[in-house]
Each structure stands twice: as C-alpha cells, then as structure tokens.
Amino acid sequence: MPIIKSISGIRGTLGEKMGEGLDPVLIVQYCLAFATLLKTENKKKITVVVGRDGRVSGEIFESLVVSAMRAAGADVIQTGYTTTPTLEMAVIMSKADAGIILTASHNPANWNALKFFNKNGEFISPETGKKLLELIEKNDFICADEKNLGSISYDDTFMHKHVEAVLNLPIINKKAIADAGFFVVADVINSTGGLILPILFDALNVKYKIINNSDYGKFAHNPEPLPQHLTELSSEVVANKADLGISVDPDVDRLALICENGEMFGEEYTLVAAADFVLSHKIGNTVSNLSSSQALKDITLQKGGKYYASAVGEVNVVNKMKEVDAVIGGEGNGGVIYPELHYGRDAV
Structure with a gap:
C-alpha cells in the first residue's frame, strides 16, 4: 500500500518493504524534523505531549516517537492510551509546545499514522507541514548533545480532565441527563473509547453496556462507522431496549448514533443534531466542509x-470557523467541533 503524506502527518500500512509503508525509519525522521522545527521556532527547551490509540503497533511506534523527540532535546509528556481530542486538550492543559498522536483514525488495524499538533492543540498549518516535508527531504535535523537530551514524564489523568471540561460547559445540563435514567450501548471497537466513555457515563449517572472492549487493537469490525459495520451494535440496542447506541472510531474523534429501534441515525447527521442543540441556546454561524450534508446549512x-x-x-474547517466566529462546525463524517471546548473534532 502507498504511504499517504499530508500537511498534518503521515500514515501507511505495516509490514511493507522499507519506504513503501509506515516503517520505523520514517517515524524517526518525521519526529526529528518536527522537533527541529519546534526548536528553530521557539529558541527554547520544548515540551511535547505524546499518546496513542489502541492499535497493536501503537506501543512500539510510541517508544520510537518518544525516543526520537528526546534525542532531539524535547521534553516529553507521555500519556499512553488516549484519544485524539484528549491529546489535543492535553497540549493546552499542560501548556506544551506541541503534540503527537499515533492513530490512523477510522482506517483498519494494519494502518497507523503520526498526527502533529501545535501549541493550541490544533493540527499544524499547511505552512508548517510544508516546512516539515522539506526538512525530511533534506534529511536536515537538529539533535541534542548529551547535556541537553529531553526528559520524560508520564501522565494518565488527561481523560478525566477532558471529561471534566466537557461537563463544565454551561450548555451541558448534567442534572437533566442524570434524572432521565438513560441506558445506552456503546461500541468502542477495542480501542480507547473503552477508557473514556465509562468515565463520561459514570459522571452523568447514565447506565451503559460497552461492547468490543477487551482485545485492544484487534478491531472487531471495520472501524468506518457505516451501517454494515454496526450490525452488532444495532442488535444490542434492540435486545437491551436501550435508549441509544453510540459508535466511536478508534481515536474517538468521530461519532455515529443508533436509534432505539436499531436503525442508524447516520454519521452525516451527528453534526446536524449537535448544531440544532447548540443553536437553540445561542444563535450564530456554522461551518462544515464541502462534502457534508446540506442539512447543516438548512438548520443554521x-x-x-x-x-x-x-x-x-x-484544519480548513477550523480556520474558516475562526474567520467567521462560528459557534459550532465540523465534518459530515461524525466529527463535531465545538469551540467553547477546543478547536478539534471530539466525540465526547
């Protein structure tokens, strides 16, 4: 399979010939280039937050990322298992200079990827991405001497802090949710949704059943949240007489819903439903990409x-949202961006 290089990172399949997939050499090169950019721009000791989703390859690749960043002189805050939106918020909360997560999002288990974030917990800009690729092409990296190697610290508290930040949003009525007595079934596809969703449900006093939450990294079905991949969730919703079915992708930045009758609500309507709720509390502008449903425009x-x-x-959605001061935005793939929390897709 080809390697897919973009301004925000690199992804590819495992087990290919060197240079034809995501291999250890590429990972180290990208990390050294990113650290070089950060050091050149900041002129100071830099701190980077590093985490991964539940993929089997994540632990090995995470160790490469951490070692490469430290070799370049960057201090690393390592989260271990996390979600993409949690890592984005961790960058902000820890006042770090950048973040890196290992996740190929909705791609199958034989894929992995590096995604890079700036100090605001947002995807790096096209300009930064271009500079990153130029450094890699030139093999032009800055490494530290023995006196300036980076340190490492561990912090697994960010998921709890993420949920706490969500629940502290003025728009969230915790009491109304708790009093409703909801029962939900969530498919977390053997990845990090199985760590953060129980924290959320417990905090809201929502009863729940989690499926596909045991053999991390061995995805129970294709991660793309399409109806043909969510038949088990639909059956569980009906069998358990649940009020709602919830499906998140491996890094929990996309959300798809199943109605109480087992029928799929449709990931393209996740953003529309969220926008309907937000706009009922605050009238404002909305943004989505050109491949999204017309329904968001209609309801706005x-x-x-x-x-x-x-x-x-x-990154283009976020830039447009900032430009027009949007109250909510996102993509038609189940990705919702709510600026009151942070500028990143977030299923939580």
Missing part, C-alpha cells in the same frame, strides 16, 4: 445564523 438559516462551507480537511 432556520435558526437565524449564517452557514459557511470550507475546503475538506479539519
């Missing part, structure tokens, strides 16, 4: 706001 205009379309790609 109905509520009295203005809708704007962006180019495809999370």
